[in-house]
Amino acid sequence: MDQQGRELTFFHSGDFLRQNPDLSDRSTDNSVDRGKSNVKEVDFFSSDRTENLPLDQEMKDGSKSAIVVSVVNTRLNLLTSSSGISETADGKKSNNELKKLQAELDRQHDDNKKLRSMLDQITKSYKELQVHLLMAMQKQAQGNRGEQKGELNGIASSIKSAQQFMNPRPFAALDVNNPSASVDKAQDLSSASPTNTTESMSQINPGKQVSKEAGLDQTSQSWGSPKSPRLEPGKCEEQVPEVPFRKARVSVRARSEAPLITDGCQWRKYGQKMAKGNPCPRAYYRCTMAVGCPVRKQVQRCAEDKTILTTTYEGNHNHPLPPAATGMANTTSAAAAMLLSGSTASREGLTSTSSFFPSLPYASTMATLSSSAPFPTITLDLTQSPNSVPFLRAPLSTTFPLPLHGYPQLLGHPMYVPPKLPAAAAAIPSVQLRQRHASMVETVTAAIASDPNFTAVLAAAISSVIGTQRSNDGSSSNVSAPNGGVSGLPGSPQFPQSCTTFSTN
């Protein structure tokens, strides 16, 4: 392929930060403006940053937060540029402005501290709940083993669901997927989850081991294949067969003249089609890093702007990922998790395309959900300038629906889809809600820790999530349901497959 020479490669995030200390939007625009002469490569997904900036450290030392640093730097630059020009009449004004800005900065630091403390609390309560749930699960297993099939089906499902959430990392080999965010969970969950071994086995052999449990991870089998049933009723009986699975996709639009982006994975092209309404063909790629890896991606240029390249990732890798690809896995998983959790609110009547963060002027253009797509799709538009990151300004009142049914996957790891909960989703024990919430927070933070650009898109979700924690009835979700069929089925929520789509345009 003569195109490989022009292939866009993402910088490692650490390099990106070093070369773009002000976190400007050059990362996306350069590829267009200066792409041919010197294509700027931005690694949105590298795990290096994650390793260098573990979340815990960030939480203890606010200055280490890449997000904060970027924003702060930007503001400081503005300050120095304005205050250093003149010492005359403007000097006082500049000083006043400086003070105002500093005060604002302090305020934002305080907000940041609050957010971090909230995250700490959530993490603590999450761990505590793990212990309690384990005890409850053991009691249930011992005392109610024979009753689970009957009227206690809901309870059993709930417990199982809780188990699944306590095992977001069933595949130990995939630790590389989240070197940062999974540290705590790895320690806690590895010892706390009795089902780890079983799940790991089924994940390791996605092609053959479609057991009742493994069948839940439909994505690993056929996330994108129309020929493969989305649901294998016979294999999901134990998991409440009437709960179909849903696929989530994360679309990211980025400017690139390169035919492909190097995301750390190896891909083999297996097809190309002319999509209706777009003169540019759509290429289909399959991950070839491991035999049977279900991850695929679609690459297509935008019809309106052919400098915009769309790459869509779907599915979960069933193999360890190289460092260059771990960030992507985290990012896409986080986005998918948010999407899926948000789409749950669809059952509450929210339909049609809407902004992911309608209250955030920039994020609204960077992360959107589409209901027109066959699957829930979150689009991360990296063609927009992330310069004005609304992160610290994100109002805590911004609603973000709590996941009522959990995530099919977290942090890029295959994960069992929790069984259908009792018909009244609102009756989910608060324990589960909190637990899932914690999982979501960790997911989001993992993504943020791994990707500065995605940070701009998802950062607001943190505050949203935390804000939702206080009023987690999910009734005021801003997230639309891309899957129209889902939105109309209040009684039969559909669980997404552990499928992540990530597109880079």
Place this chain on the structure above:
DNA sequence: CGTGTTTGACCGGCGC
């Protein structure tokens, strides 16, 4: 010769 790409055929879902 092995690997990857191209491309037409095929299949299933979906709307009319």
Place this chain on the structure above:
DNA sequence: GCGCCGGTCAAACACG
């Protein structure tokens, strides 16, 4: 039931 469309398969082909 039919046709459209998206997605996948697989034979043919290209390349190192």
